[in-house]
Amino acid sequence: MAQEGNNTKIIMKRSVREWVLSPFSGVYGGLTDIRNWLYDNALLTAERPNVxxxxxxxxxxxxxxxxxxxxxxxxxxxxxxxxRVGALATLSRGYGRTTTGFRVATAADTADTIGDEPRQLYRKFNSSVRVCVGERRVEAIESLLQLHPETxxxxxxxxxxxxxxxxxxxxxxxxxxxxxxxxxxxxxxxxxxxxxxxxxxxxxxxxxxxxxxxxxxxxxxxxxxxxxxxxxxxxxxxxLAYESPVSFATGQAVTELGAVVLVSGLANATPLEQYVRQHFPLVRHARFADHHPYTRPTLEQLVTDLPADTSLLTTEKDWVKLDALLTPAERATWPLYYLPVSMQxxxxxxxxxxxxxxxxxxxxx
CATH class of the missing domain: 3.40.50 (Rossmann fold)
Known part of the structure; x- marks a missing residue:
């Protein structure tokens, strides 16, 4: 009953918020309508890439x-x-990166320089796919084709x-x-x-x-x-199909994992939390904002707060940022795991x- 009461309060607060902000939504929606109308009627130019x-x-x-x-x-x-290798590429703006302009990911790049999701793609597919970032997509594709016409x-x-x-x-x-x-x-x-x-x-x-x-x-x-x-x-x-947790230390999947503290920086972490609750003893869930820029003190605090015989479990997107903060010795000894997920x-x-x-x-x- 208490949970139902809390859900009712949340829904009421959301409804009030939507009602109060509704006029502003109308203004914002109108502005996007004008922009789309200009493109739909060719008053603003949309270019189709040569690839x-x-x-x-x-x-x-x-x-x-x-x-x-x-x-x-x-x-x-x-x-x-x-x-063949290099014929397929990905391109995003690289949300949250500290760099600007067009950039082809290399082994030296981090989530700070290309964004967390491009870094995730690079770590998984760099041997066969070229991962790129660039705010201006038309110009970015032109630059990509100049550098790599085999795309x-x-x-x-x-x-x-x-x-x-x-x-x-x-x-x-x-x-x-x-x-x-x-x-x-x-x-x-x-x-x-x-x-x-x-x-x-x-x-x-x-x-x-x-x-x-x-x-x-x-x-x-x-x-x-x-x-x-x-x-x-x-x-x-x-x-979404979740796979077995993967060790930060070995890069290998593990078949058994005990109690976990879940760490996530997602726009909507509820489905993830539901899955983890169903498959692992969940001690708590440390939620951060989407694309959260983790720091060394935050990581140290998360590990320090882990109860005995408990592992830290995170997402693949968060893994690429947390892993970059570790020393080799910490990576080898701290109980850190990430949960791969795929579209099904x-x-x-x-x-x-x-x-x-x-x-x-x-x-x-």
């Missing part, structure tokens, strides 16, 4: 699973034998609102837990633009779904999405998704 481009983005402020989707696409594209396809992370660039295929993600059709523009809501922006999507994927989501609920959700998309836009459903389409939908991508021109050669 195949796939945009992965969302309408919502915060995480919808863009990085797991980019990783999914990387793995599937590399599996086709079409992309055949670029995956654009978080580029749905970057209207100066017109991608060949645009994938829009929607968090199952935060549907855009029940939201409004910032600051009263979490939308970066009005719901009708979904009409620019060539493919829409509902992410973070329960892997057992029924066909009836999928149909119901799709019916609420459909008024905002083009009639021909396919809608798919996917969830619901039963039978992955082949249909890949077929839809091929129909849009992303065919294997």
């Amino acid at each position: 195949q481009s796939v945009s992965v983005g969302n309408l919502t402020v915060g995480g919808t699973g863009k990085t797991p989707m980019v990783e999914f696409l990387i793995k599937r594209f590399l599996a086709t034998n079409e992309f 055949k396809r670029v995956l654009l992370d978080d580029a749905f609102q970057h209207r100066p660039l017109a991608p060949h295929v645009s994938i829009l993600l929607m968090d199952y837990n935060r549907p855009f059709y029940a939201d409004q523009p910032f600051p009263g809501g979490r939308l970066r633009e009005r719901r009708k922006g979904a009409r620019r999507a060539d493919v829409l994927v509902v992410t973070k779904c329960p892997l057992t989501l029924s066909l009836a609920e999928q149909t119901q959700i799709a019916s609420q999405i459909r008024p905002y998309t083009r009639p021909e836009t396919p809608i798919f459903f996917a969830g 389409f619901l039963a039978g939908q992955e082949p249909a998704f890949l077929a839809a991508m091929e129909e849009m021109g992303l065919k294997n050669r």
